[in-house]
Amino acid sequence: MILYLHDIGPHEADDLGANANNKVDIETVASFIRKHSANNEILLTADDGYTSTINLLPLLEKENIPLIVFVTTGFVEGRVYPYEAEFCDALVAGLVKDVDFDSIHRQLRGASKKHRERVMNEMAKAGRYRRDTQRKRSFLSWAMLRKLNDHPLISIGSHTDAHLDLKRQSPLTIFSELRRSKKLLEEKIGGKITHISYPYGSSDRLVRTAARLCGYLYGYGTETGENGSRMNQRRISLKNKL
Numbered sequence: 001m002i003l004y005l006h007d008i009g010p011h012e013a014d015d016l017g018a019n020a021n022n023k024v025d026i027e028t029v030a031s032f033i034r035k036h037s038a039n040n041e042i043l044l045t046a047d048d049g050y051t052s053t054i055n056l057l058p059l060l061e062k063e064n065i066p067l068i069v070f071v072t073t074g075f076v077e078g079r080v081y082p083y084e085a086e087f088c089d090a091l092v093a094g095l096v097k098d099v100d101f102d103s104i105h106r107q108l109r110g111a112s113k114k115h116r117e118r119v120m121n122e123m124a125k126a127g128r129y130r131r132d133t134q135r136k137r138s139f140l141s142w143a144m145l146r147k148l149n150d151h152p153l154i155s156i157g158s159h160t161d162a163h164l165d166l167k168r169q170s171p172l173t174i175f176s177e178l179r180r181s182k183k184l185l186e187e188k189i190g191g192k193i194t195h196i197s198y199p200y201g202s203s204d205r206l207v208r209t210a211a212r213l214c215g216y217l218y219g220y221g222t223e224t225g226e227n228g229s230r231m232n233q234r235r236i237s238l239k240n241k242l
């Protein structure tokens with residue numbers, strides 16, 4: 001049974017949209033594992049590379065559960081920021097009003113990095129805020145990732161470079177997203193990176209073939225993946241099951 005989660009933390013009253021959906025508290029993770037580990041071999045995966053992933057360590061060690069941390073390399077280096085989180089922070093701060101999060105999210109999810117940046121800049125201009133001031137989420141640094149990689153229960157995988165919906169990108173972008181993150185992770189952390197988690201769990205035959213050609217051996221989807229499919233393994237969202 002492969003589980004996946006994103007950010008670890010308490011549910012906050014003013015959490016909105018995707019932020020709320022992406023958070024799960026550690027007690028919830030622990031109780032799910034306790035309930036299911038007797039009859040299942042469990043693999044835990046954490047997408048995006050939030051610093052809060054570190055909070056899983058005591059639980060992993062206690063239950064002897066392996067974890068793959070799927071890293072979006074653009075987040076580590078601050079070159080790319082998850083617009084969902086940025087947008088939510090602006091909403092919570094009251095800087096963006098009367099905008100439907102879901103429709104913006106749907107529109108931007110498949111957009112190119114350039115288009116996404118343009119929309120976010122326009123929104124910041126209209127709301128009169130500096131985009132930098134909204135960057136509250138913190139991501140694992142290279143040093144932290146190297147330390148995690150040394151842990152016997154933890155391995156590092158790629159979650160691409162810019163967190164784009166690969167299914168909706170050009171072949172050129174697909175290859176560069178897959179290659180750039182793999183190369184960076186191997187340079188900065190060492191060893192071979194052979195696991196990829198597709199952003200939004202979104203892949204098709206072209207994306208999976210490209211991933212194989214780039215040297216990945218295992219691909220991970222979300223609930224939409226297929227049991228037993230090496231390049232599109234089905235994962236269960238921890239939160240959805242509770």
Ligand SMILES: [Zn+2]
Nearest residue numbers: 047048199200
């Ligand atoms: Zn993600």
